[in-house]
Amino acid sequence: MIIKRIFAVYFPLVLVCVFFFQQHVYAENSSFKDVLPSHPNFDIIHEMQELGVINGYGDGTFRPQLSISRQHVALLLTRILPLEPIRGQKYFNDLPETNVYYDAIQQVQQAGIMDGDKNGNFNPTALLTRVQLAKVLHLAFDLEIKATYDFQDVPESHWGNSHVRALYSNGITTGDGGLFMPQGTVTRLHYAVFLHRLMNIDERFVALPIEKPKPTKPKPDALSPIYVEGILIASKNYPLPANYSPGENAEARKAFTEFNKHANKNGYNFTAFSTYRSYSYQEKLFEDYVKKDGLVEAARYSARAGESEHQSGLAFDVGLVGQSSKWFLETKASEWMGKNAHHYGFIVRYPKEKEKITGYIYEPWHLRYLGVDHAEKVYASGKTLEEYLGIE
Numbered sequence: 001m002i003i004k005r006i007f008a009v010y011f012p013l014v015l016v017c018v019f020f021f022q023q024h025v026y027a028e029n030s031s032f033k034d035v036l037p038s039h040p041n042f043d044i045i046h047e048m049q050e051l052g053v054i055n056g057y058g059d060g061t062f063r064p065q066l067s068i069s070r071q072h073v074a075l076l077l078t079r080i081l082p083l084e085p086i087r088g089q090k091y092f093n094d095l096p097e098t099n100v101y102y103d104a105i106q107q108v109q110q111a112g113i114m115d116g117d118k119n120g121n122f123n124p125t126a127l128l129t130r131v132q133l134a135k136v137l138h139l140a141f142d143l144e145i146k147a148t149y150d151f152q153d154v155p156e157s158h159w160g161n162s163h164v165r166a167l168y169s170n171g172i173t174t175g176d177g178g179l180f181m182p183q184g185t186v187t188r189l190h191y192a193v194f195l196h197r198l199m200n201i202d203e204r205f206v207a208l209p210i211e212k213p214k215p216t217k218p219k220p221d222a223l224s225p226i227y228v229e230g231i232l233i234a235s236k237n238y239p240l241p242a243n244y245s246p247g248e249n250a251e252a253r254k255a256f257t258e259f260n261k262h263a264n265k266n267g268y269n270f271t272a273f274s275t276y277r278s279y280s281y282q283e284k285l286f287e288d289y290v291k292k293d294g295l296v297e298a299a300r301y302s303a304r305a306g307e308s309e310h311q312s313g314l315a316f317d318v319g320l321v322g323q324s325s326k327w328f329l330e331t332k333a334s335e336w337m338g339k340n341a342h343h344y345g346f347i348v349r350y351p352k353e354k355e356k357i358t359g360y361i362y363e364p365w366h367l368r369y370l371g372v373d374h375a376e377k378v379y380a381s382g383k384t385l386e387e388y389l390g391i392e
């Protein structure tokens, strides 16, 4: 109750002050290049940025689909709530005073909102599950449980039941198809949306009974891929949702066929030996590589599930008919391909000596379809796709 009372007084002040002073600063730079006006949550993200609650990365992106860590959850709470200490300072083995999140974590710890594990660690970079976040938000905002409707996957016997009830009965969460998915991770986007709803809570909100889950399993992740300047991004920083499964892109296939006709006239006969790969296929593939070469080495040449461009259906691994991909490295054929594919809308996505930028070693066989306009421009610029779009 203490928090709630102070919150009521303090919060409108914060809103007014932060808004007033920071609006100017952010006005000229108040949108992220990966959250376009067409994004369903554009207004919320925009507003939360203007309020100074959320920040982007140095490259001007917000990276909505990255999972949020415990230290970030703590930091954002300290930006919007006056946290009254109800207990003393506590030292965590993995949290030196030099840690930039030290103060924020101490504040949430002393307010009784977050705590460490039984080994005395706070695990600042660990990810939070949805049910863990429900607990944090229930405590931080001192929410009243206004109805006792339950999601099927968080029944009354579940340790997090009261926390999820608190969120649902105040209109903070809707779940998905009758399920809450307590073990799901929380993305930066989800967290910003939850906080925005909490900051604009409707006291008169009346929750309706929760629908029964449909017999078909709901999608584990209903997010969509990230586009920058109309270009779909699939990389380590921009993973694709698990349920994104477009299959091989028909326009890219048509362009490849045209490209190969041109190649034939020049004495090369190419074949695309690997194009679309599903999330689950990539998951299995990466696991096998890790078994073979270890995690560090595998990550240099292969992608984790969600982080592969092949899941977009726009990446084509190309070799010569009758030859293996390994042979393809440093050949006349790959050189010719690198100099001509852009006329047909493809770029060599992972060029030589750009591993630090793209995250992958040189892959002369891996073409990415962008359409002729962008491919020509990227080729002429001599840049990687990341540099061309100004993202990391």
Ligand SMILES: [Zn+2]
Pocket: 310, 315, 316, 317, 365, 366, 367
């Ligand atoms: Zn590839």
